[in-house]
Amino acid sequence: GGIITQTPKFLIGQEGQKLTLKCQQNFNHDTMYWYRQDSGKGLRLIYYSITENDLQKGDLSEGYDASREKKSSFSLTVTSAQKNEMAVFLCASHRGTGNQDTQYFGPGTRLLVL
Amino acid sequence: SQLAEENSWALSVHEGESVTVNCSYKTSITALQWYRQKSGKGPAQLILIRSNEREKRNGRLRATLDTSSQSSSLSITATRCEDTAVYFCATYYAQGLTFGLGTRVSVFP
Numbered sequence: 114g115g116i117i118t119q120t121p122k123f124l125i126g127q128e129g130q131k132l133t134l135k136c137q138q139n140f141n142h143d144t145m146y147w148y149r150q151d152s153g154k155g156l157r158l159i160y161y162s163i164t165e166n167d168l169q170k171g172d173l174s175e176g177y178d179a180s181r182e183k184k185s186s187f188s189l190t191v192t193s194a195q196k197n198e199m200a201v202f203l204c205a206s207h208r209g210t211g212n213q214d215t216q217y218f219g220p221g222t223r224l225l226v227l
Numbered sequence: 228s229q230l231a232e233e234n235s236w237a238l239s240v241h242e243g244e245s246v247t248v249n250c251s252y253k254t255s256i257t258a259l260q261w262y263r264q265k266s267g268k269g270p271a272q273l274i275l276i277r278s279n280e281r282e283k284r285n286g287r288l289r290a291t292l293d294t295s296s297q298s299s300s301l302s303i304t305a306t307r308c309e310d311t312a313v314y315f316c317a318t319y320y321a322q323g324l325t326f327g328l329g330t331r332v333s334v335f336p
Binding site: 117146148153154155156158161171203205215216217218219220221 | 260267268269270271272275315323324325326327328329
């Protein structure tokens with residue numbers, strides 16, 4: 114088995130601040146994802162990466178940067194936090210690069226911007 | 228609008244009863260996945276059903292897939308309080324999963 118760890122668990126930021134969320138997986142999976150989950154809106158894809166140093170934009174990439182310096186880790190940066198923003202950011206990974214694989218999710222980072 | 232979406236916002240049942248969550252999707256698919264998300268946790272996959280399968284079981288869970296009507300269902304029998312969660316159907320779009328908005332299932336003693 115394996116596990117996905119996300120840090121921090123809770124993140125409180127100020128408007129305009131640059132905030133970084135981290136994700137680590139020990140599955141040795143190739144592909145990693147960042148999703149944003151808002152109440153009542155399901156999950157939306159921000160960025161994904163199919164291998165180390167690869168980055169692909171999802172539907173919600175504006176306002177975010179990502180980094181995949183190692184196979185096991187994938188970071189997401191909120192470039193300028195928006196006032197009253199509240200969402201859960203979920204990291205996920207899967208083994209291959211195909212489209213039938215199970216995705217394994219971390220527990221999420223809960224963001225609140227004051 | 229969502230590429231995959233569940234048809235109910237919320238369902239409530241008593242322990243021991245069965246519950247069914249329905250999903251419709253808008254694109255041709257190679258597989259559809261059902262996920263469950265408990266409070267404070269990330270989603271966890273329950274069942275993956277491929278386009279050439281009509282039914283898939285996993286313990287008390289049963290998923291069906293009807294590609295002609297582009298719909299799927301997830302049934303849970305003999306429900307338990309710990310089945311309380313949000314249930315999502317999901318299909319792949321580009322490289323990421325596209326999730327429905329979820330159906331909140333509450334199981335009461």
